[in-house]
């Protein structure tokens with residue numbers, strides 16, 4: 001036996017400890033609330049109360065890796081008619097806005113021909129590959145990975161989305177051994 005091989009079990013153990021850490025942190029859910037966005041866009045009002053389907057705005061979610069964030073033009077498609085009621089609305093976080101005033105900010109961006117500089121909430125490191133299409137085609141709900149977005153006034157990262165979270169679902173949903181090997185392969189998710 002070479003010296004290298006003697007250390008192999010130790011090396012594997014070290015990996016085990018590291019991966020174990022992932023499975024452990026998987027249980028800890030982030031309770032960070034979302035960032036202060038340029039316009040208070042409430043998913044609770046749009047996707048919840050008004051029941052606008054997610055795909056109306058995130059149109060590419062089932063057909064491409066990236067769901068897309070709607071353009072100002074998409075907003076104006078409704079808000080050229082929907083000026084909003086002149087009433088106060090208090091979010092769950094305790095922020096009060098006037099519906100009509102908040103909508104007029106959208107019109108402002110449209111008239112200035114500026115995109116709305118939304119702050120991204122869900123991010124993956126550059127070395128991780130993630131594709132919405134395959135997951136949506138398999139029938140997974142948005143809530144599995146994003147939480148109850150339709151009940152949020154301000155979107156926040158409700159799930160940890162750590163490696164252990166990805167891996168444990170891959171383990172549960174693989175069709176067979178070969179599929180499981182593919183779904184656990186480092187290069188499936190890493191560049």
Ligand code: HEC
Pocket residue numbers: 039040041042043045046050052056070071072074075076077078079082083084085097099100102103106
């Ligand atoms: C399918 C139609 C539709 C689209 C598309 C749409 N909205 Fe709305 N929006 C509504 C309705 C309906 C209301 C509720 C108005 C009310 O109750 O007075 C609303 C309310 C709002 C409000 C006030 C409540 C809140 O969420 O703060 C804002 C701001 C707003 N929309 C921004 C946007 C932006 C930004 C976009 C594009 C990303 C957009 N809307 C796209 C229909 C739409």
Ligand code: HEC
Pocket residue numbers: 037041043046047052053054055056057058069070118119120121122123142143146149150154155
């Ligand atoms: C009327 C348009 C509209 C609808 C309907 C809508 N969204 Fe969104 N969504 C947006 C906009 C605009 C943003 C960027 C601003 C923000 O983060 O609130 C966004 C952001 C998000 C984000 C955070 C993206 C990031 O930055 O990481 C998630 C997750 C999301 N939406 C999921 C959903 C889900 C799930 C549904 C259906 C239950 C849905 N959205 C319905 C317009 C919409």
Ligand code: HEC
Pocket residue numbers: 054055058061066067068069120121122123124130132135136140141142143144145146161
């Ligand atoms: C299996 C987990 C999973 C499911 C299911 C899922 N997402 Fe995501 N979503 C992610 C991850 C991971 C990211 C971050 C991707 C990145 O940064 O590369 C993300 C990012 C997003 C973003 C931000 C895109 C951007 O450009 O900022 C939106 C919007 C979004 N998802 C909407 C949805 C909607 C709508 C659904 C349901 C139709 C959905 N997601 C289902 C895991 C998921």
Ligand code: HEC
Pocket residue numbers: 128129130131132134135138140144145161162165166167169170173174183188189
């Ligand atoms: C709710 C269960 C679930 C979660 C959570 C999940 N996946 Fe998956 N993922 C699957 C299944 C099932 C497949 C196989 C789909 C198929 O073969 O059609 C898959 C396939 C993949 C693939 C290979 C196909 C492709 O899209 O290129 C990658 C890469 C991937 N997932 C990355 C991730 C990452 C990264 C995360 C965590 C951020 C994640 N997945 C979270 C269930 C999940």
Ligand code: HEC
Pocket residue numbers: 022124125128161162163164166167170183184185186187188189190
């Ligand atoms: C199902 C998708 C998936 C598979 C398969 C996967 N990873 Fe990851 N990995 C991720 C995600 C998502 C992250 C980023 C989030 C995090 O840090 O947990 C990550 C992060 C990492 C990191 C960075 C940790 C840090 O704290 O910076 C390392 C190292 C890593 N993975 C190694 C591996 C190795 C080695 C394998 C193969 C045994 C592997 N991964 C397989 C999804 C995956």
